[in-house]
Amino acid sequence: MTLLDQFQLLLKAENWPDWAVYLTPAVAGILLIIVFILTIVIVFIWWERRLLGRFQLRTGPNRCGPEGIFQPIATAIKILLKEDIVPEKADKLIHFMAPVIVFVPILLIFAVIPISEGAILVDLNVGIIYVIAISSISVIGIFMAAWASNNKYSLIAGMRAIAQMVSYEIPVVLSLVGVALVAGSFSMIKIVEAQAIPYVLLQPLGFMIFFLGCLAEMNRCPFDLLEADSEIVAGYHIEYSGMKFAMFYLGEYGIALAYAGVIATLFLGGWQGPLLPPIIWFLIKVFGIFSVIVWMRATLPRLRVDQLMSFAWKFLLPMAVINMLIIAIEVLVGTMQWLMIILNFGLAALLILLWSRLFTLGGGRVEV
Amino acid sequence: MKFERYGLGIAKGMALTFEHLFRSPITVQYPDEKLVTSKRIRGNELVWFPDKCTGCATCAKSCPQANIIISTHRGDESKFVVDKFEIDTGRCIFCGLCVESCPYDALAMGLSYECAKYRRSDLVMNKEKLAVSADHQPSAYFRPQFDNKLPEQSLLLYDKKVGGQKLSFIPLSKRKRGPGA
Secondary structure (H helix, E strand, O other): OOHHHHHHHHHHHOOOOHHHHHHHHHHHHHHHHHHHHHHHHHHHHHHHHHHHHHHOOOOOOOOOOHHHOOHHHHHHHHHHHOOOOOOOOOOHHHHHHHHHHHHHHHHHHHHHOOOEOOEOOOOOOOHHHHHHHHHOOHHHHHHHHHHHOOOHHHHHHHHHHHHHHHHHHHHHHHHHHHHHHHHOOOOHHHHHHHOOOOHHHHOHHHHHHHHHHHHHHOOOOOOOHHHOHHHHOOHHHOOOOHHHHHHHHHHHHHHHHHHHHHHHHHHOOOOOOOOOOHHHHHHHHHHHHHHHHHHHHHHOOOOOHHHHHHHHHHHHHHHHHHHHHHHHHHHHHOOOHHHHHHHHHHHHHHHHHHHHHHOOOOOOOOOO | OOHHHHOHHHHHHHHHHHHHOOOOOOOOOOOOEEEEOOOOOOOOOEEEOOOOOOOOOHHHHHOOOOOEEEEEEEOHHHOEEEEEEEEEOOOOOOOOHHHHHOOOOOEEEEOOOOOOOOOHHHHEEOHHHHEOEOOEOEOOOOOHHHHHHOOOOEEEEEOOOOOOOEEEEEEHHHOOOOOOO
C-alpha cells in the first residue's frame, strides 16, 4: 500500500467529503513529485556543469551562491525573460505544442518510480511496460519540433531522433524482460522488493544493454547525434527560445533523472540499502548513475550515424535476445542466485568478446 | 588478440579522464586570483625614466597618433628640462614606436594589462604617472637588463572579502585548489 493510499484512508476516516478524499491526495502527490523533479533537475544541471568542469581541469560555475549552486536558477530566469521567437515560416501550432509533448511524458514516468518505500504515485502492476510506453512519446514531440521549425538542421536532427529511438527501444525492452523474469512481476515496487541482490550483479549483460540503450534514448554522449553542436548547431531545438527552450532544456535533464531513477529501481535495488534512510539511498544511486553519464560525456567521442545504427542492430539487439534466453533458461531451471552471478558474469564477458569479433565495420576492421 | 577492440580501449579512456578529477584546475579565477605575469610581457602601458630623458622629443616625432605632448626649457649646462610629458592612453595604439625610437632608452613598455578607467581624463598619463616607481616597473620585453629585478611568474591570490587585498604568492607548480575552486 502506497503512502497516498494511506493518506486517502486517513481522510476517509476523518469523514471528509468523497470528492475531497480522492482529490486531495492526488493533488498533494502530484505537487510533491513535481517539486521533487524540479529540485533534482536544478541540482543535476549544476552537478553536470561542475563535474564536467573538473573532468576538463576547469572549476565550472562558482560565482552564483555557494559553489555556484544558484547558477541554474539564474540561467532559468535569464531564459524565461528572453523573447519568444517563432520563425515566420514555422508551423505555429505544432511549434507551440512540441515542447509540451516532449516535457509532459517525462513527468508521467515519475508516477511509477518508487522514491522510497511506498512513496510512489501509483503502484501499477504493469510498471515497466508503462515506463516503456510513456518514455517513447517524447520522440514525437522532438520530431514535431524538428518539423515545425522549418529548418534543415532541425529536420536532420528529427530524422536522427526517430531512427535512434526506434532502434534503441528494442534492445531496451528486451533487456527488461530479464528483470521481469527474475522478479516475477512488472510492478516497480515488487521488483525492488525482489532485489535482495541487486540485479546489476545477477544480469550484468542486461544492465549494460539497458544502460547504453537509455543513454541513446536520453540523447546523451556518446549518442547525442541529434543535438550535435558541431554538425547541426543545436539540433531539434535550434529555432526555440525563451520559455519553450526552457521546456526542452528541463526535459533533457528530466529524462536523464527519469532513466537514472528507472535504472536505480530495476538494477541497483531502488531505495534499498543499509543504515541510511531509503530516500537518501535512492538519491545516492540516481546521482551515481548521472555521474557515470557525465563521466562518459567527458570521455567518449560522438558516434557516426551508421556506427550508431549498427551498434543497436548488430550488437545490442542480438545480445539482448541471447541475454533474455539465458535468463529465461536460468529461471526455468531454478538456478541458485550465487551461481547465477558467476555464470552471468562469465557469459557476459564471453559474449561481448565473441560478438565483438563478428561485429565489424569497414572491411573487417573493428571500428566501433 | 587485442583487447583494446573489445571494450578495454574505452575502459582505458575512462580511467584517464577519471584521473583528471584529482588534478587541480588550471584556470585562474581572475578577480580573486591574478597571475604575476611573465617578465617579458609587452604590457599596455609605458614607463618613463626621467633621469635618462634628454627631452629630445624623438618619441613625439615617431608617434603615429601624434599623441605624445612634450615641452621643455633650457636648464643648467644648457640641458633640456622636461616641463610636460603627456600621453593620452585612450588614443595610444601601443605600437611601441616611441620606445623603439628613443635614442637614450628612456621609455619602455610596462607590465600592466589592466588599463580600464572610469573617466576619459584618467586615461591621460602625465609625468608623475608615467615615471618609473615601485609599482610601475618596465617589463623585460626587449630590455633584458630589467630581467633580474622582476618577480617570477606565479599565482597571486587576492582576498575576496577584504577589498582585493594581496594575500599570498604561490608558485604555479605548487598550486592546489584556489579559493574559488
